[in-house]
Amino acid sequence: KAGVTQTPRYLIKTRGQQVTLSCSPISGHRSVSWYQQTPGQGLQFLFEYFSETQRNKGNFPGRFSGRQFSNSRSEMNVSTLELGDSALYLCASSFYETVSGYTFGSGTRLTVV
Amino acid sequence: GESVGLHLPTLSVQEGDNSIINCAYSNSASDYFIWYKQESGKGPQFIIDIRSNMDKRQGQRVTVLLNKTVKHLSLQIAATQPGDSAVYFCAEKEDLNTGTASKLTFGTGTRLQVTL
Numbered sequence: 001k002a003g004v005t006q007t008p009r010y011l012i013k014t015r016g017q018q019v020t021l022s023c024s025p026i027s028g029h030r031s032v033s034w035y036q037q038t039p040g041q042g043l044q045f046l047f048e049y050f051s052e053t054q055r056n057k058g059n060f061p062g063r064f065s066g067r068q069f070s071n072s073r074s075e076m077n078v079s080t081l082e083l084g085d086s087a088l089y090l091c092a093s094s095f096y097e098t099v100s101g102y103t104f105g106s107g108t109r110l111t112v113v
Numbered sequence: 114g115e116s117v118g119l120h121l122p123t124l125s126v127q128e129g130d131n132s133i134i135n136c137a138y139s140n141s142a143s144d145y146f147i148w149y150k151q152e153s154g155k156g157p158q159f160i161i162d163i164r165s166n167m168d169k170r171q172g173q174r175v176t177v178l179l180n181k182t183v184k185h186l187s188l189q190i191a192a193t194q195p196g197d198s199a200v201y202f203c204a205e206k207e208d209l210n211t212g213t214a215s216k217l218t219f220g221t222g223t224r225l226q227v228t229l
Contacts (some may be wrong), residue, residue: 004156033216039120043157043202043219056216090156092217100216104149104156 002026004093004105021108025072025093031055032074033102034066034073035066037088046089049074081112121200123224132190136203136220141184143205147217148177148188152199160188160201190225198227 005024013019022056025032033047045058049068072093078085088109092102117134124217126132144165149157163170164185170177176189186203201224204217 035217035219042221043204043217045218046215048216058216092156103159106154106156 004091006089006105006108008107008108009106010111011090012113013024013081015081015083015112017081018077019081019110020075020077021089021091021110023074023076023091023093023105025074025091026103029093029095029103030072031094031102032068032072033092034074034076035090035092036060037090037107038086043090045091046076078110083112086110086112118133121222121224123226125226125228126193127228128193128195130146130193132188132197132225134188134190134191134201134223134225136186136188136223138184138186138203138205138218138220140205140207141181143207143218145206146177146186147206148175148186148221149202150197150199151202151222157202184208191203193225193227196226198225200224213222 004026006078007022011019023032032070033048035043036046037043046060046064048056049056052068063079069073088107090104090107092104094102147162148160150160151157161172161175161177163179168179174191178187190197200222202222203220206217
């Protein structure tokens, strides 16, 4: 059974640019969540999607957005990149409406220069 | 490997000893708790979970204890092995009023170093 797949693994972008990250959940999982991980702030929740609808959103500026497709794949977009957006972006999927924990992907390491 | 956290508290234990990793949570409304293990270059990996109506749960070599009175969670690893070296995070989950949507709130993490 394939795990959560995130692409690309590494990205280098310049301040002011925008970036799109992709996440393919485990087959059958309908909920996808995104987290940002930095050494200073730790793991912080960005947003959660289920059936193409955003169910919950963390405390991030509007430059951070996401979407989910009908096949449950999800993308997140960050516009007007800032140096502080450099982080490991993690995607997690779960079989919604169970109390099991999420399964995380290995993340996309974004470096903004 | 990738740096998960530059200033994480570190617990050093000898191979074969038992490890206890602690976590304090703040939201008394949280009803579900999870421990994750994160190795360098990887995402967090589920270890064990516990619901708020329980105070102890055991897995293979791991035990989670929950004390709701003081909002404290601990992870015990028996017979610690070199492969247990990683950063460990506790996470709490609150089911919001809007349907069953929920999010995880992570602790800051503890680095476990296993010495031979």
